Amino acid sequence: MHTKDKTARQQALSKAGDKARGSTLINVCAAGFAGLVAGFISLFFLSDSLAALGIPDPGRLTTFGLPFFRGVGWVLMALAVGSFMASAFFIAPRIPGKDNSRLIEASLSVDGHIAARTGSFAALGVSVVALLEVPLVMSDLTGTPFLRVLNPELMSIAFGQIATAQVWLVTAVISFFVGVGGLFARGWAAQPLLFFFALMQVVPLGMEGHSASGGDHDFGTNSLLWHLVFIMLWVGGLMGLIAHSRRLGPGLAVAVRRYSAVAFISIIALAISGVINALIRIEPSDLLSTRYGLIIVAKTVLTCVLALVGLVHRQATIPQLGQRPQLFRRVAVVELIIMAATIGVAITMGRTPPPPPRDPNLNSMQLLLGYELTQPPTMSDVWTMFRFDLMFGTIGLLAAAGYGYALLRLHRRGMKWSNARTAWFMSGAAILVIVMSNGIGMYIPALYSMHMLGHMILSMLVPPFLVLGAPLTLVMQAWGPGVPGQPNVHDLAVALTKSRILRFITNPFINLVQFLFFFYVIYLFADLYQFAISEHAGHVVMNFIFLVSGYLYFWEVIGPDPLPSRGPSSLRLGLIFLSMPLHLFAGVYLMQMQIILGQDFYSSLNLPWHPDLLQDQRVGGGIAWGFGQFPLLIVFGKLFVEWLRDDRATAVRHDAQADDDGDADLADYNAMLAQLNDDR
Incomplete structure (x- = not known):
């Protein structure tokens, strides 16, 4: 012992x-x-x-x-x-x-x-x-x-x-x-x-x-x-x-x-x-x-x-x-x-059998979704409808509350925090709460097009906002190191940044594969998609996968929080360019697919406006094809700024070295050119 x-x-x-x-x-x-x-x-x-x-x-x-x-x-x-x-x-x-x-x-x-x-x-x-x-x-x-x-x-x-x-x-x-x-x-x-x-x-x-x-x-x-x-x-x-x-x-x-x-x-x-x-x-x-x-x-x-x-x-x-x-x-x-x-x-x-339902004549929508959708979604309706999502709405509120509490601790320690980072994170939490609780969230289980829109928001819009808030860095600053030998929240956050599992997952190539894998595997296998959407549990699990996968991806690509290892800006920028055609191909494939994904489930809802399921799926493919461009603007902008900073930092180091050694590198280079000229 x-x-x-x-x-x-x-x-x-x-x-x-x-x-x-x-x-x-x-x-x-x-x-x-x-x-x-x-x-x-x-x-x-x-x-x-x-x-x-x-x-x-x-x-x-x-x-x-x-x-x-x-x-x-x-x-x-x-x-x-x-x-x-x-x-x-x-x-x-x-x-x-x-x-x-x-x-x-x-x-x-x-x-x-x-x-x-x-x-x-x-x-x-x-x-x-x-x-x-x-x-x-x-x-x-x-x-x-x-x-x-x-x-x-x-x-x-x-x-x-x-x-x-x-x-x-x-x-x-x-x-x-x-x-x-x-x-x-x-x-x-x-x-x-x-x-x-x-x-x-x-x-x-x-x-x-x-x-x-x-x-x-x-x-x-x-x-x-x-x-x-x-x-x-x-x-x-x-x-x-x-x-x-x-x-x-x-x-x-x-x-x-x-x-x-x-x-x-x-x-x-x-x-x-x-x-x-x-x-x-x-x-x-x-x-x-x-x-x-x-x-x-x-x-x-x-x-x-x-x-x-x-x-x-x-x-x-x-x-x-x-x-x-x-x-x-x-x-x-x-x-x-x-x-x-x-x-x-x-x-x-x-x-124990519960009492009979208040309404004994529940229709298919009420049994399969839990609520009714009497009209097709419109641009105005989806933003005026509201049904609080007890899962993702609560997660968004808890995330915002936790971030706010960490900010309070930070200010009590007399330290400052970037207002821009706060705005990024709180905006991401707000988007999660609002989107999953308004008409978009309500229509996600009922229509393929809205499901795809929700997928894009959960995996490509909410995560960049959250990661740019640098929540892990905030935790490490809001809580000081614990007593030696008695780790606290700060030390747990530091340990996370050194995790071998996280190092593997956030390897630039592995990270890109996991991000694309969940996109392709769900939509390229019709039986798997049918199985996943047939139960409320499937919707919840899929939404969690989209959110977590997107967060890991953008954490490695543009997140300011530390990681066990992170590729250079040029490599991450190159992988973004590599992933773009793959997303575009998936969207085009879905728009041209003649098999209706989840047809049995969507038909069983008996939606009163009788949507054209194939056309709705093509709309979903168009959303997958075009939606990713907006988040990529944030990614490109962030990576381009990082690349410029790295380039400037390299130039500053070279200038400082030149001042110290009289620009020896340039002199050696000129001498090499002169030697080549003499050899001719």
């Missing part, structure tokens, strides 16, 4: 006879308690739910087992998220020479290694539970006893028709790779990445369920996804913190402070997303008159209790953390038990 870790543990052990303990039993009990709550509620209080849905009773094994293992799985997901959160952000790693600028080279401490190993085992546990959920879901939805569903032929037929089973299989794959990756990762640099993918375990499940069907399902799905993400952060963070505290790990005060900020943000996000999701599903009068409403009420009451326990932490236990760490742990364990009960109650919503 490292000497530093030994000393820290010895000091902790001497306090009030405290002893280091593991948390395996607590984690197992939390997962089991969540499963038992879900299972018993489903078995004894929701027995008539299946009959209401017109599905035969699959038997007690499925009726109890499905919600039980689902509760276990959700707690294990939270444990994986929280453990990697601890190893990445709560527990200080071993930094060479305690030089925080070398954070990217750090190895995990003993506590960090234990946390990462716990996260890996939890993720592997999720993978096992998810595989078990596949036949349980099939048994539940088909009314077939569990043991009969295990027939391979029956499973293959049912699996192709049951989306929930497919979603659990996707979750199993993600969890497996997270678990295996965590077991092999030894350095700190991999921990933030593992934390991100552990959080991604909830995404497939968040895209499926009651919130993903019926009217306003865009609001329902997006609010549920936010809800699940912040549940994982809140519950998982507490589990990681309890484990670190019971191990008597060093730096507990720092870890508690960081988790406290996460918990505060999470409870606000959970309240907002929960209210939105509930109002979409039920009327206020249904809260006390339906099973679904009673479950929401129970979940709300438990969440309020958790908020009060969090207040106790802030007011009573955290101020006494140094003198009475046992008090903090005891209250935290009670809080975890209530969280597990809340998860168990929430799980039962998936097997």
Whole structure:
């Protein structure tokens, strides 16, 4: 064991006879308690739910087992998220020479290694539970006893028709790779990445369920996804913190402070997303008159209790953390038990039929889009329509708020920041919010031409504005370096600029390939495009890909933020010229294509104005052909200015050298010419 870790543990052990303990039993009990709550509620209080849905009773094994293992799985997901959160952000790693600028080279401490190993085992546990959920879901939805569903032929037929089973299989794959990756990762640099993918375990499940069907399902799905993400952060963070505290790990005060900020943000996000999701599903009068409403009420009451326990932490236990760490742990364990009960109650919503929709006569648009589009898009209408996008609109607002907070910190430190950079970033965030919430965003899922317009805006308009705001540089200036050996936000940002993965992705040639790849692969394969647009989840994933791919591309090409490596201006300018014909070719190809991409989905919307889908696709090709010219003006202008600066800097260096050595280079050159003349 490292000497530093030994000393820290010895000091902790001497306090009030405290002893280091593991948390395996607590984690197992939390997962089991969540499963038992879900299972018993489903078995004894929701027995008539299946009959209401017109599905035969699959038997007690499925009726109890499905919600039980689902509760276990959700707690294990939270444990994986929280453990990697601890190893990445709560527990200080071993930094060479305690030089925080070398954070990217750090190895995990003993506590960090234990946390990462716990996260890996939890993720592997999720993978096992998810595989078990596949036949349980099939048994539940088909009314077939569990043991009969295990027939391979029956499973293959049912699996192709049951989306929930497919979603659990996707979750199993993600969890497996997270678990295996965590077991092999030894350095700190991999921990933030593992934390991100552990959080991604909830995404497939968040895209499926009651919130993903019926009217306003865009609001329902997006609010549920936010809800699940912040549940994982809140519950998982507490589990990681309890484990670190019971191990008597060093730096507990720092870890508690960081988790406290996460918990505060999470409870606000959970309240907002929960209210939105509930109002979409039920009327206020249904809260006390339906099973679904009673479950929401129970979940709300438990969440309020958790908020009060969090207040106790802030007011009573955290101020006494140094003198009475046992008090903090005891209250935290009670809080975890209530969280597990809340998860168990929430799980039962998936097997409880919600009240019938307000409008029982939903048309195709309302079922597939979540809202109606009664008129074809016009130049004026798309700018006057408004339906806030809970996913990308929220991301834009959060980005602007985070940038503003960093500016406030910077001014408090007495430092200045470029107004032009602020204008660039805030304009990019505003464009993201406005475009994804106005008529353009509303028509993106309904028409190919508007989808292409949205693609171009997300990948070629918003990213240049954001990267020119230099957000990473702002973070590094707004937060000073952390205490040696205790990295903070500044040091995390510096580590990102030295990431090997980022170095690979932002290699000029690799970056160009990834930018063009997503453009071509989505539109040149008709079946893939049809699959992607058929569900709300596909639209969300595609839009994320467009935005992230564009940001990486323009970050390397024109971004002022530092990167592990960046090609010279001349090379980047040349690659821009190389990419232009490829974009033009794609646009021309789409305009000439006779196969209608996504025809089945677009036809199923039954849009009342009956658009010509082939002509609309040609318009989309024209948008792809012509739209890229405007962002390229910004790129060319920026790169040309950089090229002039580089040229001037080179000239200045040559002039300075000439002054120092009497222009020796010119004299040598003239002598060479004279020698050549004499040889003739």
